[in-house]
Amino acid sequence: MWVPAVAGIVRSVGDYRSPEAAEALVRVLYAEHGRSLLAYATRLTGDRAAAEDVVQETLVRAWKHADDLTEGKGSVRGWLLTVARNIVTDRARARAARPTEVADVEERTPVEGDHSESVVNTMVVLDALDQVSAEHREVLVQLYYRGRSVAEAAKELGVPPGTVKSRSYYALRALRAVMSGDPVPARGKGEVAR
Amino acid sequence: MNEHDSSQLGAYVLGALEPDEAREVDQHLATCADCRAELAELEEMKEFLGEVPPEAFLEGPPPDGDLLLQRTLREVRTTAAPERRRRSRWLMAAAAVVVIAGALAGGILIGRQSVSPADAPVAGAKQVIATDGTTGTTMATTVEPRGGWSWVEVKLTGLKAGAECEMLVTDKGGKTWVAGTWSVSEKSAREGSWFAGGVLVPIDQVKSVQIRTLQGQHVVTTEV
Numbered sequence: 001m002w003v004p005a006v007a008g009i010v011r012s013v014g015d016y017r018s019p020e021a022a023e024a025l026v027r028v029l030y031a032e033h034g035r036s037l038l039a040y041a042t043r044l045t046g047d048r049a050a051a052e053d054v055v056q057e058t059l060v061r062a063w064k065h066a067d068d069l070t071e072g073k074g075s076v077r078g079w080l081l082t083v084a085r086n087i088v089t090d091r092a093r094a095r096a097a098r099p100t101e102v103a104d105v106e107e108r109t110p111v112e113g114d115h116s117e118s119v120v121n122t123m124v125v126l127d128a129l130d131q132v133s134a135e136h137r138e139v140l141v142q143l144y145y146r147g148r149s150v151a152e153a154a155k156e157l158g159v160p161p162g163t164v165k166s167r168s169y170y171a172l173r174a175l176r177a178v179m180s181g182d183p184v185p186a187r188g189k190g191e192v193a194r
Numbered sequence: 195m196n197e198h199d200s201s202q203l204g205a206y207v208l209g210a211l212e213p214d215e216a217r218e219v220d221q222h223l224a225t226c227a228d229c230r231a232e233l234a235e236l237e238e239m240k241e242f243l244g245e246v247p248p249e250a251f252l253e254g255p256p257p258d259g260d261l262l263l264q265r266t267l268r269e270v271r272t273t274a275a276p277e278r279r280r281r282s283r284w285l286m287a288a289a290a291v292v293v294i295a296g297a298l299a300g301g302i303l304i305g306r307q308s309v310s311p312a313d314a315p316v317a318g319a320k321q322v323i324a325t326d327g328t329t330g331t332t333m334a335t336t337v338e339p340r341g342g343w344s345w346v347e348v349k350l351t352g353l354k355a356g357a358e359c360e361m362l363v364t365d366k367g368g369k370t371w372v373a374g375t376w377s378v379s380e381k382s383a384r385e386g387s388w389f390a391g392g393v394l395v396p397i398d399q400v401k402s403v404q405i406r407t408l409q410g411q412h413v414v415t416t417e418v
Contacts, residue, residue, distance in 0.1 A: 166204075
């Protein structure tokens, strides 16, 4: 899980609004999630410089909302990725609208983007993925997110193809159990990595 | 695919089977309602997975991103700085109490000079100003909300040099809290005296702030 690391920082430094704690928090978030955030923002913006601005703004918002990050017990990465996406969307909308609808753009509250429905979904799914076993998560990452075939994933994970198939099935079932609030299958517990 | 060999369905849904394997599953699904129902559930999970971008599974800091980190830290430091000033004033106020305690014990009076003027008050802060008709002392009081407590800043003019003062905060329950003590230097008597302290009273419970001499004489009170 990502949360304890951040919570630990906040607890150990006390008030995260002090410059020292703020710096520590940003450094931890950057070290753990920086690559993920920048890669995502780069894909969305198609531009490294714009992506860096997005990451910077995301981390600053994370620091300003450190309470949400540490008390919500949600997926910190899910929160960060969602905020990054909202920033990209807001900027794109603002650019598109500015020539004709300056007033509308200025009046729009940016807060809306922090709590829209799809925001919750990214966080909920990442949370759920945090709760299934590392083996299950790994096989879903290989087959779904990296687009690998069973044979490729078998080679990557060092297990027989039949194992990849059955694991992917049980991984989806475990995910469903988590999402619907059922008890996680036994082997899922205590194996949560990260 | 064997009848109800549902373990193929996971890889099938995720599009990871070889084409001939996928065809076998297709054929079985055409004749098996149970597997079709199970497939629908798994497909729902695949939809959920689609809410998460693939980049979510990259770990660590970005390669070549040190400038980005430094820029972000600069922004955060700049924004966080006003809080530091408040904190250091808090420490100075606390230090003043210690100095006074030592001074009284040793019989030596150490004047405390006024600290930098108050920053723009934070959101939710209350400001009041009052002049006492008898002593002629004017006090501008700012009470700032904190997490369950309050930060009280006062700017005083008309105090006598050498006076030893205490700041008392009375809550709505009638309880009085000492928020600090200090003595007035020549310079502060001339140019005005700034003092601040914290009390464990939520801002909505702060009723009044009073300045009194350590000998118990009333100087000035502001009703918040």
